Amino acid sequence: MTASPSTQPAFRNTTQDNEPVINDVVIQVATSNGTGSQSANLVLLRTIFQMGVPVGGKNMFPSNIQGLPTWFTIRANAQGWTARRRDADLFVAMNVESVEEDIAALRPGATLVLHADLEKHLTRDDLIVHVVPFGRLVAEVCPDARLRRLVVNMIYVGVVAWLLELDMEEVGRAIAKQFSGKPKAADLNLAAARAGHAWAEANLPPHRPFVIRRMDRTAGKIIMDGNTAMALGLMYGGLTVFAWYPITPSSSLAEALTDFMAKYRHDAETGKATYAIVQAEDELAAIGIVTGAGWAGARAATATSGPGISLMAEIVGLAHFAEIPAVVIDVQRVGPSTGLPTRTSQGDMMSAYYLSHGDTRHPLLIPATLAECYEFAMQALDLAERLQTPVFIMSDLDLGMNLWMSEPFAPPTRPMDRGKVLTAQDLDRLGGFARYRDVDGDGIGWRTLPGTRHPKAAYFTQGAGHDDAAKRSEKPADWQNNLDRLRRKIDGARNNLPQPAIQTMDNPRAALIGYGTSDEAIAEARHILATQHATPTDYLRLRALPPADSVREFIAAHSRVFVVEQNRDAQVAAILQAEYPDLAPRIGGIVHYNGLPLDAHTVVEGVLSKGSYAP
Amino acid sequence: MSISEPAGAPAVAAAPAAKPAPTNRIGETMAAYKGAASTLCAGCGHDSITSQLIKAFFEMGISPYDVAKMSGIGCSSKTTAYFMSLSHGFNGVHGRAAAIATGSYLANRRLVHVCVSGDGDTASIGLGHFLHMLRRNLPIVYVIENNGVYGLTKGQFSATADKGSTHKKGFENEQTPIDCCALAIEMGCEYVARSFSGDVKQLVPLLKGALAHGGSAVVDVVSPCVTFNNHEGSTKSLKFARENEDPLHEVGFVPYYEPITADYAEGTTITIDLPDQSKLLLRKLEHDYDPRDKIRALELCHRAQEERLFLTGLIYHSPVRGRTLAEQMNLVDEPLAHLPEERVRPAAEVLAEVMEAYR
Numbered sequence: 023m024t025a026s027p028s029t030q031p032a033f034r035n036t037t038q039d040n041e042p043v044i045n046d047v048v049i050q051v052a053t054s055n056g057t058g059s060q061s062a063n064l065v066l067l068r069t070i071f072q073m074g075v076p077v078g079g080k081n082m083f084p085s086n087i088q089g090l091p092t093w094f095t096i097r098a099n100a101q102g103w104t105a106r107r108r109d110a111d112l113f114v115a116m117n118v119e120s121v122e123e124d125i126a127a128l129r130p131g132a133t134l135v136l137h138a139d140l141e142k143h144l145t146r147d148d149l150i151v152h153v154v155p156f157g158r159l160v161a162e163v164c165p166d167a168r169l170r171r172l173v174v175n176m177i178y179v180g181v182v183a184w185l186l187e188l189d190m191e192e193v194g195r196a197i198a199k200q201f202s203g204k205p206k207a208a209d210l211n212l213a214a215a216r217a218g219h220a221w222a223e224a225n226l227p228p229h230r231p232f233v234i235r236r237m238d239r240t241a242g243k244i245i246m247d248g249n250t251a252m253a254l255g256l257m258y259g260g261l262t263v264f265a266w267y268p269i270t271p272s273s274s275l276a277e278a279l280t281d282f283m284a285k286y287r288h289d290a291e292t293g294k295a296t297y298a299i300v301q302a303e304d305e306l307a308a309i310g311i312v313t314g315a316g317w318a319g320a321r322a323a324t325a326t327s328g329p330g331i332s333l334m335a336e337i338v339g340l341a342h343f344a345e346i347p348a349v350v351i352d353v354q355r356v357g358p359s360t361g362l363p364t365r366t367s368q369g370d371m372m373s374a375y376y377l378s379h380g381d382t383r384h385p386l387l388i389p390a391t392l393a394e395c396y397e398f399a400m401q402a403l404d405l406a407e408r409l410q411t412p413v414f415i416m417s418d419l420d421l422g423m424n425l426w427m428s429e430p431f432a433p434p435t436r437p438m439d440r441g442k443v444l445t446a447q448d449l450d451r452l453g454g455f456a457r458y459r460d461v462d463g464d465g466i467g468w469r470t471l472p473g474t475r476h477p478k479a480a481y482f483t484q485g486a487g488h489d490d491a492a493k494r495s496e497k498p499a500d501w502q503n504n505l506d507r508l509r510r511k512i513d514g515a516r517n518n519l520p521q522p523a524i525q526t527m528d529n530p531r532a533a534l535i536g537y538g539t540s541d542e543a544i545a546e547a548r549h550i551l552a553t554q555h556a557t558p559t560d561y562l563r564l565r566a567l568p569p570a571d572s573v574r575e576f577i578a579a580h581s582r583v584f585v586v587e588q589n590r591d592a593q594v595a596a597i598l599q600a601e602y603p604d605l606a607p608r609i610g611g612i613v614h615y616n617g618l619p620l621d622a623h624t625v626v627e628g629v630l631s632k633g634s635y636a637p
Numbered sequence: 638m639s640i641s642e643p644a645g646a647p648a649v650a651a652a653p654a655a656k657p658a659p660t661n662r663i664g665e666t667m668a669a670y671k672g673a674a675s676t677l678c679a680g681c682g683h684d685s686i687t688s689q690l691i692k693a694f695f696e697m698g699i700s701p702y703d704v705a706k707m708s709g710i711g712c713s714s715k716t717t718a719y720f721m722s723l724s725h726g727f728n729g730v731h732g733r734a735a736a737i738a739t740g741s742y743l744a745n746r747r748l749v750h751v752c753v754s755g756d757g758d759t760a761s762i763g764l765g766h767f768l769h770m771l772r773r774n775l776p777i778v779y780v781i782e783n784n785g786v787y788g789l790t791k792g793q794f795s796a797t798a799d800k801g802s803t804h805k806k807g808f809e810n811e812q813t814p815i816d817c818c819a820l821a822i823e824m825g826c827e828y829v830a831r832s833f834s835g836d837v838k839q840l841v842p843l844l845k846g847a848l849a850h851g852g853s854a855v856v857d858v859v860s861p862c863v864t865f866n867n868h869e870g871s872t873k874s875l876k877f878a879r880e881n882e883d884p885l886h887e888v889g890f891v892p893y894y895e896p897i898t899a900d901y902a903e904g905t906t907i908t909i910d911l912p913d914q915s916k917l918l919l920r921k922l923e924h925d926y927d928p929r930d931k932i933r934a935l936e937l938c939h940r941a942q943e944e945r946l947f948l949t950g951l952i953y954h955s956p957v958r959g960r961t962l963a964e965q966m967n968l969v970d971e972p973l974a975h976l977p978e979e980r981v982r983p984a985a986e987v988l989a990e991v992m993e994a995y996r
């Protein structure tokens with residue numbers, strides 16, 4: 023095992039020969055929430071995107087509506103790595119609440135754009151500091167004093183645009199897009215950005231350490247958050263009933279869905295809705311509504327976060343045992359309890375996989391990209407009806423609420439799978455049916471929907487023990503048969519769920535398993551490990567549980583495998599250990615659980631310190 | 638196809654002398670409305686309500702194929718297995734039938750939803766869902782089989798136990814009872830009735846009225862638990878209910894497809910018009926009570942509680958009809974569950990339009 027030579031982030035950008043670093047920069051803006059800085063940050067992000075440079079945006083916000091510190095981080099990177107990086111190259115300090123801590127946390131040599139009012143908090147001399155008279159600048163362009171608090175943010179857009187050599191034409195386009203339909207606001211904001219830009223040009227030293235130069239790596243791409251992508255997937259998946267109870271970070275999914283459905287899912291002739299969205303009284307009701315709808319034949323889903331998942335536990339067990347389709351989207355935040363409601367984690371993997379009492383287990387789909395949010399939402403609706411069981415989609419705050427780039431989504435190519443449903447005609451032909459009989463050998467019975475006009479159609483759905491004809495039964499053999507069949511059903515689905523994505527390198531010295539939003543940090547870490555630490559890695563990205571057979575093969579082919587996770591207890595590592603007891607000693611974890619998105623260096627350090635294979 | 642003679646079923650030779658069983662409006666016999674044999678205690682009030690439900694559905698001529706039977710958990714909730722085996726039933730989890738029924742209704746509102754719940758199921762663990770279901774005006778007949786105890790868990794007091802009513806073990810309930818009828822009125826429910834499992838004459842027309850109502854209809858039926866709450870000192874015992882039931886009026890139901898034959902003297906009868914043109918006829922007894930006045934209805938509930946009166950009958954019927962949940966949501970006429978793919982999957986151009994907006 024090699025000792026780790028360095029745990030220093032390798033991405034420290036230096037400007038030794040005074041050449042600027044091109045298209046590789048992390049910009050962080052500290053404001054207080056509720057001041058409208060989001061628009062300014064989106065303009066910066068969009069400008070870089072329009073200039074063809076891959077970019078991502080992460081908002082770190084407080085659990086509060088107005089007045090507490092919030093940080094927005096933009097990472098532009100020619101290679102497409104947009105995972106969180108630990109330190110910023112260019113920091114904009116606008117918030118008195120956090121300024122001292124913000125400045126203390128900067129890496130030596132970083133550029134600091136400092137609000138002139140905050141200059142007294144500057145205690146360091148190892149930074150490149152630009153003190154900007156934001157108050158005076160905004161007063162000049164914005165006569166209405168009440169609007170200055172909002173417009174001042176666009177001044178820093180201009181300053182940053184000058185510092186990064188952003189094209190002001192593109193800034194103008196980004197502002198026009200951000201304020202489309204509000205020409206007055208667009209004009210005012212453009213004037214502010216120009217004022218900031220002009221001030222910087224006139225007052226700042228000409229050397230700029232980080233610059234953005236046009237590329238063509240974003241052509242045709244979209245920029246979106248995962249919740250919006252998931253909502254689109256639900257709409258295209260033919261969802262008809264959705265029930266939810268507001269909770270960060272899933273609320274914006276329900277709200278995006280509400281907007282899309284209102285716009286695109288009304289009958290052309292009658293103007294009537296082909297969907298129902300209910301804001302329920304709590305998450306128990308939400309999953310109850312979904313289960314009732316699934317029972318009666320609708321494609322139904324709910325979205326929530328950890329606390330809601332906890333409340334849903336009992337009905338999820340009912341839906342599992344009574345075999346009713348349901349889709350549950352978990353946009354994970356940090357727990358236990360209220361935890362950190364506006365921070366990200368993968369802390370619900372274990373509780374969702376086994377949610378409810380008794381022997382329960384549920385298929386989990388785990389998206390890592392916008393496209394997967396869209397596709398898995400459609401697929402989950404199919405799988406739920408096919409498997410007649412609750413299917414979970416495990417997203418997280420980072421994926422759901424932050425901004426990601428993607429190729430545009432393609433319309434669905436396969437027809438909807440409505441699963442095994444018998445009609446009155448089928449019943450005429452068959453002469454009857456037994457609801458829970460495994461006639462096809464896949465553990466999945468056939469069902470009828472209420473309202474089927476046939477004397478053999480009805481059956482009694484219950485969470486109580488039943489035989490394969492759905493008759494109540496407390497016979498030990500009936501109970502056990504049922505449980506065994508349910509296991510066959512869920513286990514049998516493993517190779518029909520999204521399959522793992524495997525990437526290998528020559529002469530690997532470590533093997534990693536990751537899932538969800540850990541993917542982008544892992545990809546970057548693998549590059550760093552291979553190029554700077556002579557540690558090539560094999561990597562399997564899990565896209566669903568129960569794990570496909572290829573997961574077992576991957577683990578069996580490596581003497582040690584680290585599961586990279588954003589939770590304390592290495593939950594998926596534990597699930598895999600339980601799944602493959604014979605391979606359990608090989609499975610370890612690299613964990614990250616401070617509420618921030620995973621960064622590459624945590625993975626690099628994890629691999630180097632836990633030990634790659636001997637060379 | 639007749640329900641009682643399923644297609645392809647071997648013809649059963651009829652006993653030669655037997656008269657043909659009476660049939661209802663849709664040509665079905667009572668047999669088509671039967672369920673599995675009850676497993677409740679002999680004499681349980683719930684079984685008697687089951688019989689009245691069968692009678693109401695049969696006489697209304699509602700096809701069992703069109704009915705969805707919902708319930709929670711409890712002795713009462715079990716009873717959805719004991720009527721109408723030709724209907725789909727969903728015996729879910731404790732207290733959440735209202736939520737599950739909401740989903741089922743949204744999926745297929747052509748179904749006639751009937752929910753059977755208990756006082757524990759509705760007034761304790763499921764109280765929130767019950768109230769919110771009513772706020773939404775979910776078309777459903779919601780029957781509460783109210784025995785003042787948790788029967789299935791062996792007789793603990795429920796939240797509807799009256800103040801001063803005694804437990805089997807002798808102690809008294811000191812806590813304020815929850816009156817599901819008063820709450821229902823508060824929540825905007827437009828059809829609220831209270832009855833007694835032993836009052837067949839009253840319960841059947843009230844259930845029929847509820848079925849004809851077309852919005853949320855709550856029927857709170859005192860239904861004695863003969864095993865755990867039938868002792869002296871209980872205000873939900875069979876004896877107490879029989880001796881104290883005080884009907885507000887005599888209830889008659891006239892379906893829209895039958896002419897009014899009874900001849901009620903002017904001023905003695907209140908006619909309640911139901912949305913499908915059926916009528917409830919309320920003939921005055923000692924009380925001079927008009928259930929179309931919300932304030933009076935609430936007053937009545939409060940007075941009944943203060944004075945420990947067991948008043949039964951139609952407690953409230955709203956003279957104006959609010960919009961059902963489906964109407965509020967402007968849903969298409971067809972069941973959402975059965976919409977074909979082309980109606981629930983927007984065209985590819987829509988996706989292209991959305992993608993453009995995010996470029």
Ligand SMILES: Cc1ncc(C[n+]2csc(CCOP(=O)(O)OP(=O)(O)O)c2C)c(N)n1
Pocket residue numbers: 710711712713714731754755756757758759782784786787788789790795862
């Ligand atoms: C979550 C949950 N908690 C507790 C129970 C136990 N339990 C079953 S039925 C019941 C009470 C039923 O009372 P009620 O609804 O009044 O019905 P009754 O049996 O009196 O008809 C309880 C507490 C349960 N099934 N589920």
Ligand code: SF4
Pocket residue numbers: 677678680681682683712713784788789861862863864865
């Ligand atoms: S315990 Fe009470 S409520 Fe339950 S079946 Fe027996 S008598 Fe009825």
Ligand SMILES: [Mg+2]
Pocket residue numbers: 711755756757782783784785786787788795
């Ligand atoms: Mg009870």
